[in-house]
Amino acid sequence: MADKGKTTAGNDQAEPGTTSAEAYVVKDPEVFARNLARMLEELGKAASAWVEPREKGEVVDTVSEPMADMVKTFSKVGEYWLSDPKRALDAQTSLLTSYFGMWSASVARMSGEDTSPRPPNRDKRFADPDWENNPFFEFLKNAYFITSDWANKLVDESEGLDPHTRHKAAFYVRQITSALSPANFIATNPELYKEMVASNGENLVKGMHMLAEDIAAGKGELRLRQSDASKFKVGGNIAVSPGKVIAQNEVCQVIQYDPSTETVLKRPLMIVPPWINKFYILDLNPKKSFIKWAVDQGHTVFVISWVNPDQRHAGKDWESYSREGISFALDTIEKATGEREVNAIGYCVGGTLLAATLALHAQEKVQRIATATFFTTQTDFTYAGDLKVFVDEAQISAIENAMEKNGYLDGSKMATAFNMLRASDLIWPYVVNNYLKGKDPMPFDLLYWNSDATRMAAANHSYYLRNCYLENNLSQGKMQLAGKTLNLGDIKIPVYNLAAREDHIAPARSAYIGGKLFGGDVTYVMSGSGHIAGVVNPPSSGKYQFWSDGPAHAEFEDWVAGAVETPGSWWPHWHAWIRAASDEEVPARKPGGKKLKPIEDAPGSYVQVRI
Structure with missing residues (x-):
């Protein structure tokens, strides 16, 4: 009899609540290799769609500005912790202690010493049973939660930060932890890994094709599709009240x-x-x-x-x-x-x-x-x-400079900012679903509207940012x-x-x-x-x-x-x-x-x- 969570030799049936190891084994290496080649071809198209408008000068990247602001913000948090060696050591010890506690708990469960029920999972990113039943994926999930909680705690307990800097630091930590979730990567997400194996990589071919389409649709910027836009038409089946x-x-x-x-x-x-x-x-x-x-x-x-x-x-x-x-x-x-x-x-x-x-x-x-x-x-x-994270003199000046060329702020910029407020709900689930699972998003009228962004006239938007968010006039x-x-x-x-x-x-x-x-x-x-x-x-x-x-x-x-x-x-x-x-x-x-x-x-x- 095999241990719980394992299978006997030649038997691909897993115990109830677990997944067979067969689910992680590629069935047709030749087809899988062929699909990987096709995936790389589609990825090349996505790269071309991103590079071409930049080579023509149609798109000017401004990513360095928010990145610089993020680094500057985190440096102020780092100054507090690194200025006192004892404080820095305590922070590192706290993280290591949490890791050791997690390791001990994992060993106790695997050896059967701990049979107490686990708390219910309320995070839909980790719904697949293997996040609990497979020791490798469970370790990744628990390590992620421990590390993200620790990073948030560093910001919360940093003294001497002005309110705006603290707010920005907490926001940036949430963005980073949302992005680095193991649920967002094929090798660290059991559901994605099994999907790739089951389709012999066909999901990745479709996903990279969709990625290329979305970058081309955004004219060099990623226009993340959150709904099946083909199912809606303004004046056709939405916005139809007669008038x-x-x-x-x-x-x-x-x-x-x-x-x-x-x-x-x-x-x-x-x-x-x-x-x-x-x-x-x-x-x-x-x-x-x-x-x-x-x-x-x-x-x-x-x-x-x-x-x-x-x-x-x-x-x-x-x-x-x-x-x-x-x-x-x-x-x-x-x-x-x-x-x-x-x-x-x-x-x-x-x-x-x-x-x-x-x-x-x-x-x-x-x-x-x-x-x-x-x-x-x-x-x-x-x-x-x-x-308010996006509003200070430096950032508003950068926005005003960007608007000066065309006379407006592109609607995708505001749409991205709004999505970032709830990145774990409005960005990463669609990245995973569209580009890693290779599935079209479901038709949803609210998300269709959300993606139907508008531009902002330069004078109007500048006045709003300065008089309301910055100066509160x-x-x-x-x-x-x-x-x-x-x-x-x-x-x-x-x-x-x-x-x-x-x-x-x-x-x-x-x-x-x-x-x-x-x-x-x-x-x-x-x-x-x-x-x-x-x-x-x-x-x-x-x-x-x-x-x-x-x-x-x-x-x-x-x-x-x-x-x-x-x-x-x-x-x-x-x-x-x-x-x-x-x-x-x-x-x-x-x-x-x-x-x-x-x-x-x-x-x-x-x-x-x-x-």
Whole structure:
């Protein structure tokens, strides 16, 4: 009888819960060798796709700048530990002690001395049974966790670091540990190794072919595919709510959606989405569409669809987006409906622009927005999360220099930055699935939208980075817009301030603190999940929950502790808040009304421009 985890000679059947050694043996060496040659050929194509645009000067690598910043950051951490020999020795001893403890535990389990159940694995990167049952792979996994925990501890316990440096160091450690996970390499991942053996290397041929395609699609940069893009079409099976583009200019199109009720609320609803992404996150499909749901509740919905800028838009700054975006939409709505006052929603940076515009309107004695709703919006960037890692004077200057040539920041740069916030979920699983397993990603509308990136006009993006993330001017009453100094306290209208508990982009605490700056009544609500799923959560899904009615004027943690948790979507709660402000109804309105002739069907042409 063989020991557990092993097989008898000539028997390729493994014990339950283990994998046969046969799974790791190449069955057809000749085919395997042939596929390796094909893999190298495809890898050469990928290399050519990367090199060619650089030789032509079409791509200029800037990787040295973030690498230099990372080295500089880690050097400050190293200075603390290496400046005291005893401290450095203690750190090394701590790591070695953990390794020896792991080794002793492994020996005890292999000898049968330790039969206690192992804690359940909650990391989906290590789901294959051989991460537990094969001593080699179990050793790699445990060593990885010990080393990554130790590296994080070095940063946490480093004294004398300024907050920004500490934040950057912790972020860079997470990026490195995510990248160096043994799950990301064929030789150290049992699932990948068995896949390679089972297909005689065919998976690697397909994977390298996909890699070459993705680098070519990115014109020399890797455009990581997270979804099967062939299954989606904007205006075909996503962004399909019926409506019309009723006005447009250089900065945006304004869409009005067809009514689905006989009467509608007298006040129209204007949505200001972020220009960093496209508006159809709010209209992915009929079941998930906030836009459709709002129409079905009796709102006359108007949405700003931002232009995907090019060199012509280099000088379009925040004032341009405020005047030619929000103010243009307000004028359009008034022409289409006869209503001067609207309910407004701002999402993410669209909300930040909306807040700045409201403060500007207060200075100019303009009263056109009756209520404001902010989806995961920051107006105070003190606790702005991991995106602050990318913002200091040196990095902003480098971005501005990069934008100077074309007049915009390529959308892939921002997409990469957002993906890096959750690299273990949004980068490395797709690297493994696509290029090592050789499998196409599953069709997923949310990830299709996530990859449909937009460019940022140079003047607009520079203003945003400097005034919000770097200098935090809006929260301090220092932001200058259209010759006015903005004060959020001047905004006296009712505000519905929605945050998401697990938001990595606009943290819930940051949104809460920013909401305190408004001068009127603020209703703070925190949804479950993150920046997208916390917002796009229709009542029909029955998912998540939201918190509301926490103690007034409390610190964030006290508000959360005292808030009322309600299962399901926050959408009905918001709609009740809107109706409480004004529930007067009028007959349903057709897009454009009597004064504006529709230009084209929703979702319009601006949103369909891809980079």
